[in-house]
Amino acid sequence: MNTLASEWLKVRSVRSTYLNLVLSLGSVLLGVAVAWTSAGMYDSAPLHRRAQAALTELEEVVVIVPQLCMGIMGALAFTSEHVTGMLRTSFTIVPRRWPVLMAKSAVVGLLGLLAGAITVFGTYFLCRLVVGDRFSGVYTTPFLERLPTLVTTSLSVPVFALLGLGAGAILRSTAGAVATLVGLAYVIPMICGNLPEPWSERLGSLMIGGLPRQITGADLTHSVYGSQLAPWAAAAVMAVYATVPILAGALLVRRRAA
Incomplete structure (x- = not known):
């Protein structure tokens, strides 16, 4: 618990945490x-254009x-x-090292969970209004029917937070970790979308x-993504994105010098 409290204090004492939270929200x-803007354009469009409009x-x-x-x-x-050398102090206090990364994971994951839920559900309700x-009627689907997608979409945010933390622990470079995030989230999907079937x-x-x-079982055949995974398999892959980098980082921090 002392390690968890220490990591919480570290995260909330740096300005970048608040900046990232403000940008997220x-x-x-x-x-x-x-x-x-879209609603205004829709209202001012002629009837035949409204029938073709999509959002x-x-x-x-x-x-x-x-x-x-x-x-x-x-990250x-x-x-x-690592850059400031404070990591050596943390590892001196906690010689086993891996509990430090696990505590960071808990703090970062919780903040990501809160940011994801507020962002996704807040955007949904306000845009529906x-x-x-x-x-x-893109926003007339009953809320309970949309709820599974809203939940899984919001859960993707803490997955990214843990992925960034794991990449940071593995690469020990902010730029490298951010490049990894951007590559996995945006660059590689575009490359995959242009590959032959x-x-x-x-x-x-x-x-x-x-x-x-x-x-949630949705069909993504006509998107940049595919839809070949069963719901349980997709959930397992998402868990892999969140956990494997953290586990790899925990293994490396035990073997490498701080």
Whole structure:
């Protein structure tokens, strides 16, 4: 518990934590702004254009912001201590070392969970209020039907936070960890989307961005991602993204000099 309390104190005592949280929660305003603008354009469009107008669920778009911000926060939770040399002090106090990383994981994961839930559900409810029954009723689906997707989408944020922490522990470089996050989240999926079938569908199904909807059984055939995984398999892959980098980082911190 002392290690957990220490890591909580470290995370909340640095300015970058608050910056990443503010940017994450600010994505709600971004989603509302897009919804407001889109609703205005819809209302001013002629009837034949309204019938063709489409709008995606904005909470699934703006979640990119907290995903990346929490991933960066996770990376900084380790790399900032490594750069300043404070990590040696932590490892001196906790000689086994791995409990330090586990405590960091708990703190970072909890913050990511809160940021993801507030962002996704806040964006959904506010955009539902603004959009109403426009765009062929994209926001008129009953809340309970949307709930599984909202939950899995919000859970992707702490996964990114843990992924960033694990990458930071493995690479010991903030830039390297952030590049890894961007590559896994955005660059590699675009590459997979341009591969010939069946590899595009197979590899796209493993990308982290497509896992939340696969867990709910949604069909992503016409997206950059695939939908070949069963819900349980998609949940397992998401768990791998969150846990394997942390476990690899814990193994390395025990073997390497601080």
